[in-house]
Amino acid sequence: MAGKSWTLEQQSELRLEVGFESWVTIVLKQGTAEVRGIELAANREYTFSGCNLAVFTWHGCGIETRGVPETIYQTSRGETTAAAALNAHTYLEARREAAARAAARDVVEQLSSSSSSSSSERPLKGPRVMVVGPTDSGKSTLCQTLVAYAARMGRDPIYVDLDPSLNDCGVPPGGVAALRVEKTFLSVEEGFSSLACAPVAYWFGYESPSENEELYRHVVDRLALAVSERVSDDARANAAGVVINTCGWVDTAGLGVLKHVAASFAVDVVLVLAHDRLYQDLKAAVPAGVVVANLPRSRGVVDRNPQHRRRARHNKVHDYFYGPRSRDQSTRQDDGSPGLVAPLAPSTLELRFRDVKIFKVLARDAAAVDSMLPVGQGSMLEPLQVVAVPPSTALVHNVLVVCHQREKGGGPFEAPRPINQGANPYQYLLDCVRPRDVVSYNNNHHNLNRPTTCAFTPQAAAGFVVVNNVSTDRGTLTILTPCSGDLPTNNLVLGKIEWMENVGGL
Numbered sequence: 001m002a003g004k005s006w007t008l009e010q011q012s013e014l015r016l017e018v019g020f021e022s023w024v025t026i027v028l029k030q031g032t033a034e035v036r037g038i039e040l041a042a043n044r045e046y047t048f049s050g051c052n053l054a055v056f057t058w059h060g061c062g063i064e065t066r067g068v069p070e071t072i073y074q075t076s077r078g079e080t081t082a083a084a085a086l087n088a089h090t091y092l093e094a095r096r097e098a099a100a101r102a103a104a105r106d107v108v109e110q111l112s113s114s115s116s117s118s119s120s121e122r123p124l125k126g127p128r129v130m131v132v133g134p135t136d137s138g139k140s141t142l143c144q145t146l147v148a149y150a151a152r153m154g155r156d157p158i159y160v161d162l163d164p165s166l167n168d169c170g171v172p173p174g175g176v177a178a179l180r181v182e183k184t185f186l187s188v189e190e191g192f193s194s195l196a197c198a199p200v201a202y203w204f205g206y207e208s209p210s211e212n213e214e215l216y217r218h219v220v221d222r223l224a225l226a227v228s229e230r231v232s233d234d235a236r237a238n239a240a241g242v243v244i245n246t247c248g249w250v251d252t253a254g255l256g257v258l259k260h261v262a263a264s265f266a267v268d269v270v271l272v273l274a275h276d277r278l279y280q281d282l283k284a285a286v287p288a289g290v291v292v293a294n295l296p297r298s299r300g301v302v303d304r305n306p307q308h309r310r311r312a313r314h315n316k317v318h319d320y321f322y323g324p325r326s327r328d329q330s331t332r333q334d335d336g337s338p339g340l341v342a343p344l345a346p347s348t349l350e351l352r353f354r355d356v357k358i359f360k361v362l363a364r365d366a367a368a369v370d371s372m373l374p375v376g377q378g379s380m381l382e383p384l385q386v387v388a389v390p391p392s393t394a395l396v397h398n399v400l401v402v403c404h405q406r407e408k409g410g411g412p413f414e415a416p417r418p419i420n421q422g423a424n425p426y427q428y429l430l431d432c433v434r435p436r437d438v439v440s441y442n443n444n445h446h447n448l449n450r451p452t453t454c455a456f457t458p459q460a461a462a463g464f465v466v467v468n469n470v471s472t473d474r475g476t477l478t479i480l481t482p483c484s485g486d487l488p489t490n491n492l493v494l495g496k497i498e499w500m501e502n503v504g505g506l
Contacts, residue, residue, distance in 0.1 A: 050311065
């Protein structure tokens with residue numbers, strides 16, 4: 001297929017919209033260019049399908065494209081938001097450098113023979129950045145760009161994605177995750193979903209936090225604890241900081257969720273994308289010393305319709321089991337172009353009903369319950385309940401998470417531990433917005449319909465499976481797993497995410 005050449009001037013970009021059933025190959029012929037902050041190598045083919053992207057250049061470049069995009073056009077110089085992203089990166093990098101220097105100074109003081117005692121001061125932290133904004137405002141692109149810029153500077157930042165609808169950390173929809181990003185992990189085509197990345201993930205089980213707000217807050221707290229423990233044990237990760245991507249729920253209760261996220265992760269930098277009211281609300285809510293900045297929305301951001309989002313979510317699950325598709329020169333399509341192949345081969349596993357335990361976390365309707373009580377009296381019911389789910393054909397096509405076994409055995413839930421140990425400027429906010437850390441649960445699995453009260457904190461995800469078939473006659477269920485072999489545990493947690501392998505999400 002004949003290609004088309006593009007000449008981009010300084011600080012301009014080539015914008016593309018590529019359909020799910022088509023593909024576009026990009027080759028950098030001269031100059032320098034980047035996609036989401038990741039540099040393109042010269043004369044190397046990069047193939048994209050089912051996505052929107054922009055190829056940006058700081059100094060001008062020549063690009064060749066092949067394929068059939070839905071939309072492709074180039075901008076003039078200065079018609080991008082790259083300068084704003086670079087300014088944000090420059091500020092964050094100064095914070096990282098200060099934290100790294102402080103850590104090095106502490107090490108020297110500890111090793112110095114003249115130092116009789118270690119310093120009691122807490123180490124200086126790198127930036128904890130939270131990017132917020134409405135749906136389709138460019139949050140994911142900005143987060144990936146900031147993380148890529150930091151990695152290219154030799155840092156190893158932690159990227160946290162709290163969007164359960166379309167997560168960029170390589171987990172299926174319904175999960176939230178965090179991963180440490182190194183320069184070698186950066187992939188122009190795959191982003192942070194590269195097979196080299198190993199995220200820590202927790203299962204929320206819904207596409208939007210509004211579907212189970214109580215559970216979402218608990219899951220955010222647990223992920224924040226995992227990130228806090230990671231940076232406290234690694235001076236390099238502590239200096240590199242954390243970049244947090246949030247979902248597009250910013251109205252009404254969504255604002256309270258954003259405040260909770262900021263408090264849980266002890267955020268000290270908030271970047272708001274093109275939302276003046278949200279900027280003012282967060283600026284008034286965060287403690288003194290927290291930087292809040294309002295950044296422009298790129299005019300290249302595309303509003304995705306529900307059909308596009310369904311297809312994108314379907315592909316996320318497919319990529320988890322089969323890996324991101326890539327071009328294969330040994331196979332050809334009807335038009336003579338290289339075929340798309342998946343690098344992984346998932347496996348199926350048959351489990352007996354008695355060998356597996358399936359749970360689901362439910363939230364009570366607080367408003368409905370409280371409305372039935374006398375005036376001034378509060379409900380004694382817990383905000384969340386863990387219930388057993390009997391195997392049935394209703395499980396077919398559902399995505400389940402395999403939870404790590406807790407240390408003392410039992411189910412996939414354990415007592416919570418305090419997060420953000422030490423001084424936290426958000427402590428007053430945490431006391432106001434954090435839900436009660438209790439849930440109904442009974443370790444006697446024969447009596448789960450009559451639960452007792454205990455603390456609730458989910459375990460990290462060991463992996464994800466999809467139920468392909470349930471045989472009530474044989475008492476077995478067949479699941480799709482990302483690799484062969486037995487499951488690490490028999491604890492499975494159900495949400496509301498479904499996936500059919502042969503349907504493109506239409």
